[in-house]
Amino acid sequence: MRPYSIIALFTLLCTCVxxxxxxxxxxxxQDRSVTYYxxxxxxxxxxxxxxQFLGWQIGDWHISHDLQQAYMRYLAGASxxxxxxxxxxxxxxxxxxxxxxxxxxxxxxxxxxQRLHEYWNVRNSDVKENMLNEVPAVLxxxxxxxGNEPSGGNAAPMVAYYYAAAPWSALEATLxxxxxxxxxxxxxxxxxxxxxxxxxxxxxxxxxxGQDREYNEAYPRGRSNHxxxxxxxDWLPVQHPESRARIASFHKWKPNVLTDHHEMGKDATxxxxxxxxxxxxxxxxKVNQELTAKIGKFHAEALDEIGSLYYxxxxxxxxxxxxxxxxxxxxxxxxxxxxxxxxxxHLQDTDNxxxxxxxxxxxxxxxxxxxxxxxxxxxxxxxxxxRAHWHKAYAGSNGYVVDFEGDFGRGREFMEMMQRHGVPMxxxxxxxxxxxxxxxxxxxxxxxxxxxxxxxxxxFYDVSTFSLPMAFNLKYTKSTxxxxxxxxxxxxxxxxxxxxxxxASYAYLLPWDDYYAAKALYRLxxxxxxxxxxxxxxxxxxxxxxSAGTLMIPVGNMQEMSxxxxxxxxxxxxxxxxxxxxxxxxxxxLDGLMFGxxxxxxxxxxxxxxxxxxxxxxxxxxGETWHLLDxxxxxxxxxxxxxxxxxxxxxxxxxxxxxxGYYGDLGERGTKALQEWMGPGNVLITSKRAGTWxxxxxxxxxxxxxxxxxxxxxxxxxYAKAYRDRxxxxxxxxxxxxxxxLTHPLMFGLKRSEIPVFRRGTLLFEPANNVYATPLRYxxxxxxxxxxxxxxxxxxxESAGVIVSGSRGGRTISFADNMNFRxxxxxxxxxxxxxxxxxDTIGSGxxx
Numbered sequence: 001m002r003p004y005s006i007i008a009l010f011t012l013l014c015t016c017v018x019x020x021x022x023x024x025x026x027x028x029x030q031d032r033s034v035t036y037y038x039x040x041x042x043x044x045x046x047x048x049x050x051x052q053f054l055g056w057q058i059g060d061w062h063i064s065h066d067l068q069q070a071y072m073r074y075l076a077g078a079s080x081x082x083x084x085x086x087x088x089x090x091x092x093x094x095x096x097x098x099x100x101x102x103x104x105x106x107x108x109x110x111x112x113x114q115r116l117h118e119y120w121n122v123r124n125s126d127v128k129e130n131m132l133n134e135v136p137a138v139l140x141x142x143x144x145x146x147g148n149e150p151s152g153g154n155a156a157p158m159v160a161y162y163y164a165a166a167p168w169s170a171l172e173a174t175l176x177x178x179x180x181x182x183x184x185x186x187x188x189x190x191x192x193x194x195x196x197x198x199x200x201x202x203x204x205x206x207x208x209x210g211q212d213r214e215y216n217e218a219y220p221r222g223r224s225n226h227x228x229x230x231x232x233x234d235w236l237p238v239q240h241p242e243s244r245a246r247i248a249s250f251h252k253w254k255p256n257v258l259t260d261h262h263e264m265g266k267d268a269t270x271x272x273x274x275x276x277x278x279x280x281x282x283x284x285x286k287v288n289q290e291l292t293a294k295i296g297k298f299h300a301e302a303l304d305e306i307g308s309l310y311y312x313x314x315x316x317x318x319x320x321x322x323x324x325x326x327x328x329x330x331x332x333x334x335x336x337x338x339x340x341x342x343x344x345x346h347l348q349d350t351d352n353x354x355x356x357x358x359x360x361x362x363x364x365x366x367x368x369x370x371x372x373x374x375x376x377x378x379x380x381x382x383x384x385x386x387r388a389h390w391h392k393a394y395a396g397s398n399g400y401v402v403d404f405e406g407d408f409g410r411g412r413e414f415m416e417m418m419q420r421h422g423v424p425m426x427x428x429x430x431x432x433x434x435x436x437x438x439x440x441x442x443x444x445x446x447x448x449x450x451x452x453x454x455x456x457x458x459x460f461y462d463v464s465t466f467s468l469p470m471a472f473n474l475k476y477t478k479s480t481x482x483x484x485x486x487x488x489x490x491x492x493x494x495x496x497x498x499x500x501x502x503x504a505s506y507a508y509l510l511p512w513d514d515y516y517a518a519k520a521l522y523r524l525x526x527x528x529x530x531x532x533x534x535x536x537x538x539x540x541x542x543x544x545x546x547s548a549g550t551l552m553i554p555v556g557n558m559q560e561m562s563x564x565x566x567x568x569x570x571x572x573x574x575x576x577x578x579x580x581x582x583x584x585x586x587x588x589x590l591d592g593l594m595f596g597x598x599x600x601x602x603x604x605x606x607x608x609x610x611x612x613x614x615x616x617x618x619x620x621x622x623g624e625t626w627h628l629l630d631x632x633x634x635x636x637x638x639x640x641x642x643x644x645x646x647x648x649x650x651x652x653x654x655x656x657x658x659x660x661g662y663y664g665d666l667g668e669r670g671t672k673a674l675q676e677w678m679g680p681g682n683v684l685i686t687s688k689r690a691g692t693w694x695x696x697x698x699x700x701x702x703x704x705x706x707x708x709x710x711x712x713x714x715x716x717x718x719y720a721k722a723y724r725d726r727x728x729x730x731x732x733x734x735x736x737x738x739x740x741x742l743t744h745p746l747m748f749g750l751k752r753s754e755i756p757v758f759r760r761g762t763l764l765f766e767p768a769n770n771v772y773a774t775p776l777r778y779x780x781x782x783x784x785x786x787x788x789x790x791x792x793x794x795x796x797x798e799s800a801g802v803i804v805s806g807s808r809g810g811r812t813i814s815f816a817d818n819m820n821f822r823x824x825x826x827x828x829x830x831x832x833x834x835x836x837x838x839x840d841t842i843g844s845g846x847x848x
Contacts, residue, residue: 032057032358037158037365039170047078047165050157059358061202062195063154065094065188071157072097072184079164080104081175088245091226094188096245101163101180103172106136113179120254120332120386122394129387137379140255140333141368142183142246145232145262145324147190148222150198151340151357152261155364156184162369174376181253186260186324187224187231187242194222198345206347208354210266214345220619227631228623229823232260236322236448236466237824238420239627250331251422256382257295257334259371260324261364263342267351269309270363271316271339272299273325278457279317283447284329287385289318291334294381295374299338302370308363309352320462321447322822330444332389334382338367389443397482398441400449403475404434405751408496408578409515410826411437414472415494417824418445427495428487434495438483449476451735451785458787459724463733463760465786470735470756473827496578501570504555504583505563507595508570509540512549512749515826516577518833519633521551525606527569530558532601533838535745538592541584549748549838551604552595553581602841605681609635609836610653615642616662621687624820625657628829635836645670650677655836658690660818671697680809683839685832688763691803691814700812701773701805701848705764707795733760734786736793737779738801740831744775745838746802746813749830756784757801757828758821762792765800765816772846776801776831802831806847811839 034049037058043049051057053071076084081101088096106113118124119135127135144153160182163171185191194217201214209215220228225240234243250258264271274292296312303310316337318326325337341350346357375382404411415437418425423445427434439445448468455464469476483489501508510517512533524531532552540546553570555563570581584595593600609629613622622639629635640648646669650656656674666674678684678699686694694700710729711717717725738755740747747753755776767774778796803814819825819832 032059034158034161036358037155037362038162039166039369041166041170043167044165047161048074049165050161058154058158059356059361062150062198062357063157064195065185065192068153068157068184069095069097069188072099072160075099075160075164080107081171082160082164083107087249088241090189090242091240092189094192096188096242097184098249099160099180099182099184101175101182102136102178103175106175106179117179117254119383120390122387122391132380132383135383137178137375137383138181138253138255139178139372139375140181140183140250140253140258141371142186142259142324143261143364144191145186145260146223146230147187147192148194148217148344149263149342150191150194151263151342151360151364152338153185153191154357155261155361155368156182158361158365159368160184174372178376178379179253180372181249181255183246183249186246189226190222190224190231197222202346208347208349210348212345215348219614220623224619224623227627228619229627230620232262232324233320233322233462233822235324235327236320237822238417239823244420247420250328254331254386255328255333256379256386257336257371257375258324258328259336259338259368261338261368262340263360264339266341266343266348266355268339268341269311269352270303270341270367271337272296272310272312272367273316273318273336274313275316275318275337276314276457276459279319279459279461281319281321281326281330281447282452283443284318285389288329288334291378291381291385292336294378295334295336295371298370298374299367302366303363306362306366308366317459317461319460319464320466321444322466323462330447332386332393334385336371338364340364393442393444396441398478398480399482400439400441400445400469401477401479401484402437402439402469404436405475406513407515408433409517410472410474412494412496412578413515413826414468414474415492417468419492425492426483426489427492429490429495430488432495433497434492436487437492438479438489449478453783453785455787458728460732460787463786465733465735467735467756467785468824470784471758471825471827473755475752497580498578499574499580501567501574501581502583503567505585506587507555507584508553509544509546509582509584510551510553510579511546511582512551513547513751514577514579515830517551517579517749518830518837520573520577520579521604521837522607522633522635523573524553524569525604528560529553529566529569531604532595533604533748533841534592534601535841536592536600538600539590540582541586541589542582543590544582547748548743549745552601554595604837605654605840607635607655607836608653609655609657610638610640610650611657611659612645612663613639613641615665617642618659618661621659621661621818621820624818624823625659625832627823628820628832633833642666642670646673648673650674653677654681654840655683655685658684658686658694660688660690663690663693675699675807678807678810678812681840682810683835684810684812685835685839686812686814687818688761688816691765691816692763694812694814699807700803700814701768702803702814703766705766705795705799707762707764707791710789710791729762729789731760731762731789731792732787733758734788735759735784736782736796737784738776738782739779740801741775745842746775746804746831746834748834748838754779755827755831757817758825759817762789763816764796765803765814767798767800768803768805768848770846770848773804773848774800774802775804804842804847806844809844811842811847813839
């Protein structure tokens with residue numbers, strides 16, 4: 001037989017075997033009953049199964065969020081074990097639901113049960129330590145915070161059906177004494193986006209080829225929420241409605257165990273906590289991990305029973321408290337992460353054979369039920385651990401004094417963030433206005449405030465630090481003696497100024513000190529008001545000392561609206577944004593140049609913004625910019641796909657933003673369009689790798705800095721150390737200090753030249769040749785908190801934080817870091833906003 005005939009026969013044989021396996025898989029799925037997923041019990045026939053409700057079995061299709069929540073509402077109406085609470089809505093107005101599951105009698109007595117659950121609160125004298133047997137424990141089960149990790153959200157209807165319809169004898173031992181808070185979908189918007197994609201591209205004759213369109217979502221993919229954020233990083237920042245509703249529910253119920261069902265790469269198996277023992281935050285108590293391991297034995301038993309491969313104790317970590325499996329650990333709860341190998345669509349070839357969507361769901365159901373079993377058997381230990389945690393939390397009067405430095409916008413946001421986490425605090429009021437806040441030291445606040453520079457391990461699944469006052473660039477000091485003496489310390493109630501502007505006959509002045517001054521500026525511009533900015537400090541006619549960046553809004557002939565209309569708008573902005581406009585009756589300040597000076601005051605153009613997206617652009621970084629401008633400041637943004645730039649009318653925009661990423665998909669036509677767009681009045685803003693692209697294409701003057709190889713001179717390393725050596729060179733997230741030139745337009749509004757900046761990645765920029773063009777640099781010893789790869793801190797010292805260059809009369813502002821990290825790095829947002837509003841005012845002689 002000829003060689004090619006043997007090959008052809010072998011290929012035909014493989015094809016037949018593959019077809020037979022696919023046929024067997026399809027047949028087994030057709031034969032699936034409820035007992036494929038659940039124990040074989042005598043379920044209540046009066047309650048519809050998911051299959052009866054949907055018309056198809058779970059796993060046949062990806063359930064959409066509307067169908068999922070409809071079934072949850074049905075179960076709440078059909079079962080006296082379930083009540084339903086709507087805890088919020090997403091950006092796309094999808095409901096966020098909690099099912100409260102317990103015995104019918106407990107539902108009638110819920111207020112008393114919640115009072116007894118305050119066993120954790122050692123300050124509650126009504127619930128004594130010896131009342132343990134009367135106290136209900138709470139299990140919080142949640143699914144699919146990443147929308148394109150769908151097996152969890154598709155398992156949720158089956159698990160909820162089990163709680164609603166299984167014989168009471170199977171649930172009684174646990175639900176008679178305890179409560180389940182059931183969150184069927186943490187991320188409805190992303191979950192629905194992915195379900196639509198997977199169902200739209202599903203083949204009837206299923207293909208397991210990972211190259212099929214079914215398994216390759218379009219940008220930005222379903223992992224994220226509406227604004228392309230990873231909600232499993234938002235448990236700490238709490239910047240989105242999904243997170244705010246969830247965190248409020250968490251602190252309402254104070255659960256003892258919280259589960260978080262995820263997916264990972266298709267060639268893996270199934271992971272459950274605990275994670276790598278050397279990668280746990282030092283604030284996490286040892287007993288927490290011991291309880292996690294005890295619960296893990298129940299998962300192993302359940303997966304053994306159905307023959308599923310699994311692992312634990314490696315790969316994932318418990319370090320960043322902004323994740324669903326880790327946030328509980330600093331709050332007296334045990335967080336459990338589940339990671340199922342993902343079929344992404346309906347069927348995939350993997351290293352472990354064909355992976356079907358129903359199989360992925362089955363594992364999630366099994367471990368949800370094993371959690372329920374572990375919770376019931378370990379409830380006393382869990383309650384004692386929770387009480388001990390909160391006893392420690394309330395043990396002292398130490399804390400942190402945070403100064404708002406006159407920026408009440410940032411101050412409000414900071415206090416609201418801490419309040420969402422239930423942190424006790426008091427505010428220092430001066431003339432009825434909160435100027436400082438005292439944050440009491442609890443395990444959570446200590447973890448959120450203290451810098452960390454020593455680590456047992458150099459590998460991190462996510463960031464290695466998350467200091468909140470550094471994120472806000474707020475000055476703070478630690479107090480070991482309680483509340484500072486001499487202040488007027490009151491219960492925190494957000495006592496911020498609510499001024500009412502006096503009427504001006506000449507001009508209104510608005511200091512740029514407040515975070516939300518930028519929102520007021522855009523609202524004025526959008527209403528057609530002409531606004532000027534001072535590039536010099538001056539003393540107002542009334543004696544107020546005002547910094548560079550102060551806005552001047554003339555009254556009279558310069559404006560198209562009447563004086564009455566302008567005053568009404570100013571008053572509206574003051575009341576809404578709590579800003580203090582200063583009225584003036586003359587154009588002559590007490591000190592400084594007159595308001596009509598062309599050298600001191602420049603008219604600001606209204607920003608018209610395009611944000612480049614798709615292709616190799618980081619959806620996370622682009623989403624952070626979109627969210628900042630659209631949600632927080634009300635500034636419209638055109639999201640312009642890379643492949644459309646070459647044929648778009650770019651003259652509509654005076655500001656184009658390029659987030660971190662690769663820009664090869666612009667192509668020759670798109671690149672040329674950007675080069676031709678650049679000109680007087682136009683500003684190109686780039687972040688990280690976008691700056692190197694701009695430099696390579698004549699749109700910026702940016703040179704990268706190489707760091708020395710830390711292994712230079714090393715002749716041999718053990719093979720077994722290769723992975724850890726490579727991982728130890730990764731900068732997943734740390735805080736560094738930069739120093740800024742406060743006279744530069746990009747620094748307007750800042751009070752201190754030192755600025756904490758969040759950095760991911762090791763790309764560094766050399767300072768510009770022009771001595772005025774690098775207004776922000778890394779300090780000589782820049783590391784403030786977090787893990788820094790060996791040699792990086794030295795390489796980063798004195799490197800550029802931002803470079804201002806010019807092309808054809810336009811301005812390119814290249815940031816070395818992400819100024820809008822995860823929507824909670826308020827301290828550097830101002831630099832980014834300054835680039836938008838003031839970038840075109842930067843003098844041509846000061847650019848590279």
